[in-house]
Amino acid sequence: MKxxxxxxxxxxxxxxxxxxxWHELLQETLDYVADLQRRGKLVLTxxxxxxxxxxxxxxxxxxxxxxxxxxxxxxxxxGGFFLIEVASEEEALKIAAGWPSARLGTIEVRPVxxxxxxxxxx
Numbered sequence: 001m002k003x004x005x006x007x008x009x010x011x012x013x014x015x016x017x018x019x020x021x022w023h024e025l026l027q028e029t030l031d032y033v034a035d036l037q038r039r040g041k042l043v044l045t046x047x048x049x050x051x052x053x054x055x056x057x058x059x060x061x062x063x064x065x066x067x068x069x070x071x072x073x074x075x076x077x078x079g080g081f082f083l084i085e086v087a088s089e090e091e092a093l094k095i096a097a098g099w100p101s102a103r104l105g106t107i108e109v110r111p112v113x114x115x116x117x118x119x120x121x122x
Contacts, residue, residue, distance in 0.1 A: 001085070001086065001087070001088075001089075001092075001111060001112075002043065002083060002084065002085045002111070002112040002114070003083070003084050003085075003086065003089075003092040003096075003109055003110065003111055003112060004081060004082075004083050004109075004110050004112055005081060005082045005083070005084065005092070005095075005096045005099065005107050005108065005109050005110075006078055006081050006107065006108040006110070007078070007079050007080045007081065007082070007099065007101055007102075007105060007106075007107055008076040008077060008078055008079065008105050008106040008107070008108065009076060009077065009079035009080075009101055009104060009105035009106075010075045010076050010077075010104075010105060011050060011051070011077065011079075012075070013104050013105075014104075025100055025101070025104075028100045029099075029100045029101070032098060032099065032100055033045055033082075036082075036084065036095065040085075041084050041085065041086055041095060042082060042083075042084055043083040043084060043085050044082070044083045045080070045081065045082035045083070046080060046081060047079065047080040048078060048079055048080050048081075051069055051077040051078070052068075052069060054068070054069050055067070055068060055069075056068075056069065076105055076106055079101070079105065082099070083112070089109075089111070092109055092111075093109055096109045
């Protein structure tokens with residue numbers, strides 16, 4: 001089963017890191033990614049650019065509204081994602097807990113619907 005893991009992080013924490021701290025975290029993350037790839041667990045992973053470059057769109061009553069940045073007022077913002085394919089939810093949670101930035105932010109783990117079910121969306 002596939003799980004999408006969303007990494008929510010506070011940009012301030014990363015911008016306040018020393019260059020050495022940043023490179024240490026980066027290398028730890030790259031090593032973890034390589035391990036997941038080697039074990040056949042990682043489908044895809046990408047970091048996202050700063051939330052300051054985001055746009056939030058809504059259409060209500062056929063009217064488009066667009067704002068700069070994320071819609072939610074929060075310190076933690078979506079910083080990246082990783083899509084994994086594993087045998088169980090327990091394994092997905094274990095992998096997410098091992099993601100290095102989980103120590104600095106939050107990882108949301110959600111099962112992926114392979115196709116929309118006609119009987120229910122959720």
